[in-house]
Amino acid sequence: MFSDKKEEGNRGNDLDRAIENSRRDFLRKLTLAGAVTVTGGAAIYSGHRFEKAKHREGYVKVLTEDNRLVEIPVEQMRDFKPDLKMLQSRGREGIAGKRWVMVIDLSKCRNARKCVEACQSAHHLRPYEYHINTLVMQESVNTPAFFMPKPCQHCDNPPCVSVCPVDATFKRQDGIVLIDNERCIGCRFCMAACPYSARIFHWQEPSKHEEDGGKEYDVELNVPQKKGTISKCLFSADRLREGMLPYCVSACPNGVFYFGDENEDAVTNGTTKETVRLSELLEKNGGYRLMPELGTKPRVYYLPPKNRIFEFEQGEKKEYKEEKA
């Protein structure tokens, strides 16, 4: 009951703030719209004249990689599809200037497992194959149980990367630890070395291996998955490249996940889309990392499960059965 009232109060404040914001917004937009109309109109007019003068039937203008404007016949146009080589080289480099970071607010996790489902459907995994898993944790008998979503921690000192004999798993400049399953030899040394059990192995043909058969392998999505190789959480590197939040982050209905760039000191909540200061969020809520004593320096932070506004309900325990391929 108490907690409900508190929520209503919050909502009232939010409303006031929203009205205030929209008023300001409106004025700002009005000025902007005026400016845009004038300059845009002029630009469109001159562009129209230019096009009229220059346009040739059956040709299209294309900007090349070295910034030249060229014309090519329409019938020679092809949709660009990055090939394996390009996918792999850009997948290994990462996105310049970024240091991705995730914050998981344990006080909000109610074990909806939407993060798990979104992740599994994006990466073509079976219901018991996890890049992210929500675990029931209890630190000691006298402390309460809580749910803990556990993705790969994307350590800055990753034991898995150190031990890999063939550079199949690697650390990118934007902080993400990826696996290249075109390179992986399946020795599973990385699994042995990972203290967070973050890695899975394809012991048999992956779930969608037939329909994924002809697809070009995207190292940032790790699809198609391959038998006899490792798979793991990728911080949804493919979505980050498109400027979107990771699959798990945007799928969460309870506002558990924040994701963002450490360099900008800003993280965005996947549910509310609210952007906050990373340092402030961690400082105010007592953020911590898993097993800091190991020196792995994870890029995933947790906020402790305090002030939970719901009862801890484990629900029915689901039985998982291994599918035989």
Next chain:
Amino acid sequence: MDEIRFNTPHEKGKIDSLASDILKNVRINASFLLWMGFLFTLLAACLFAYTIQLRKGLGVTGLRDFTSWGMYIANFVFFVATSLCGMLISSVLGLIGYNWVKPISRIAEIIAIAFAAVAGLVIISDMGRPDRLPYVFLFGRVQSPILWDVTVVTTYFVLSMLLWFFPMIPDLAIAKDRLQGRPKFLIKAYELLSFRWMHHEVQYRILGQAVRILLILIIPTAFAIHTVTSWLFAVTPRTGWDSTIFGPYFISGAFVSGAAAVIIAMYFFRVNYKLEKYLNARVFERMGRVMVLVAIVYLYFNLNEFLVPAYKLKAGDAIHLRELFTGHHAMLFWGIQLFGLVIPIVLLLFRQMRKPVPMMIISLLVLCASWFKRYIIVVPPQAHPNLPIQNVPVEWAVYSPTLIEAAVTVASIVLVLIIITILSKLFPVIPIWEMAEEKEDAERIIQ
């Protein structure tokens, strides 16, 4: 001045008698063919199991995400361990100057070669993508202990081959004229491999120097192979593997299993090859003492490895050690410590037990325990990771090896036996010229 060794009638007679004793086993007879037929049939059956694994993936094993290293890796560690016997016998004991190791040095090298060679194959059977084996050489990263392991195991294998072959060149020269009735290819091979050895003093001096260099080189290499193998585990932050004494712990254990393997082989060759004169009670007696020594050293490391963490009982260690001492693996753990270490040490302290038959039985026990000890080192630390095992099929939590895994493991052991059989049946298993020299020394001392 031509100094030819073994050119007096007296020495020639000695060589003759030695050669006839030792070379009588170098032949291709019915029992050899039968034995090889049996081994190859078994190998084929077991390799069929491996083809299933190749087709369906490692899912046909009992391995899953949590215990992802199992019987194969345990077997690999056991093989590398046992292969260390070559270094122990020829180098450590030989360089100290113990002459009694001369008749068994070649046996030890044969075992070393066989186990080191097959160890590499065992690792391949554990790979999810064996077709990508060349990647290890194409894209190898020096940071990874796997690269170190590949490098040193190959080096050790090559050095062991040379240590087996170099001292055998004079023997091949001695034998090539005494192989009447043997298949032609064998005589041809002997002629080819003896490199027209003349028994010249200079040749012997060069050979002696070469062998000495190899004997010294192989000591750090052998230490490296098993230390690096232990580091495959010790470099991970996993409770039960995260130990600073893993290197010496593994090395001392390797001497135990290596010595056991040599004793078993000694007994076999003594009885089957009728070599009682050379593999005599004295050699067994001495090997018994060596066994006691290496087993006590290993026991000491066991004490350190288990007692110290058991005293502190840090969270992870507490779970791990409870599993070993009283839990799921308790029977195996105590069985290994008792029958593989404590009882053999106590028994071998008595002179009556250092006779060939009891020694062979004790060594069989020790060797089996050594295999299971590797299993206990590899498997249990993975069963209790830092974070709980949840939301997965229940059977994933506990590793139980499948028939296919067992079959592939048997294949590796069969392969070891095949290599040992070929090397010991087609070539003299006891060094002829070295024995002749040793006899000479003994006689000179007596006179």
